[in-house]
Amino acid sequence: SAVISQKPSRDICQRGTSLTIQCQVDSQVTMMFWYRQQPGQSLTLIATANQGSEATYESGFVIDKFPISRPNLTFSTLTVSNLSPEDSSIYLCSVREMGQPQHFGDGTRLSIL
Amino acid sequence: RKEVEQDPGPFNVPEGATVAFNCTYSNSASQSFFWYRQDCRKEPKLLMSVYSSGNEDGRFTAQLNRASQYISLLIRDSKLSDSATYLCVVNANNAGNMLTFGGGTRLMVKP
Numbered sequence: 001s002a003v004i005s006q007k008p009s010r011d012i013c014q015r016g017t018s019l020t021i022q023c024q025v026d027s028q029v030t031m032m033f034w035y036r037q038q039p040g041q042s043l044t045l046i047a048t049a050n051q052g053s054e055a056t057y058e059s060g061f062v063i064d065k066f067p068i069s070r071p072n073l074t075f076s077t078l079t080v081s082n083l084s085p086e087d088s089s090i091y092l093c094s095v096r097e098m099g100q101p102q103h104f105g106d107g108t109r110l111s112i113l
Numbered sequence: 114r115k116e117v118e119q120d121p122g123p124f125n126v127p128e129g130a131t132v133a134f135n136c137t138y139s140n141s142a143s144q145s146f147f148w149y150r151q152d153c154r155k156e157p158k159l160l161m162s163v164y165s166s167g168n169e170d171g172r173f174t175a176q177l178n179r180a181s182q183y184i185s186l187l188i189r190d191s192k193l194s195d196s197a198t199y200l201c202v203v204n205a206n207n208a209g210n211m212l213t214f215g216g217g218t219r220l221m222v223k224p
Contacts, residue, residue: 042215042216042217043157043214092156092157101147101162104156106155106156107156109154
């Protein structure tokens with residue numbers, strides 16, 4: 001399966017700032033996703049990252065707060081904007097190759113001061 | 114009602130015990146089913162897919178009951194290293210963007 005590298009692995013940010021998380025895959029993958037896992041909770045899909053076009057956001061998530069880029073089939077970024085304490089969470093990049101189950105990156109642990 | 118429901122546990126079992134988790138799903142159109150394992154402060158990792166006929170992988174057995182809309186995971190001869198959270202995951206269709214995660218069941222295996 002594809003190897004997923006996610007950076008940074010963790011960060012502590014000030015309120016009102018933004019953090020951009022990178023996801024690099026070692027091979028071209030059809031689908032890339034961004035998930036959030038809040039403390040003690042399961043995973044919630046934020047959006048599907050579409051190559052060369054706007055991401056497809058799930059209910060409750062908007063582009064202004066979570067802008068996503070996917071310039072090619074191996075790379076995507078998620079930005080969490082205007083950070084507040086409620087954004088403290090783990091953010092996970094995930095990929096799916098044709099006919100294969102999804103795999104996840106190591107995650108980015110974000111804490112807001 | 115949640116789309117995928119699991120007993121959060123924790124299930125505390127001694128080494129060598131057999132333990133079973135159930136998961137129910139609400140979308141009767143769901144097509145693919147998985148169990149993921151998530152260790153503390155780590156990302157989820159695929160444990161096994163769940164097939165209609167049931168499937169076994171070593172000490173782990175997964176079963177699907179479409180009529181009752183539930184999935185089970187049986188772990189035999191529990192090891193300390195089995196301690197983790199087990200996530201039931203349902204795919205409403207074969208497109209990746211329809212994965213729905215259960216809240217997870219926490220298992221703690223003790224010496």
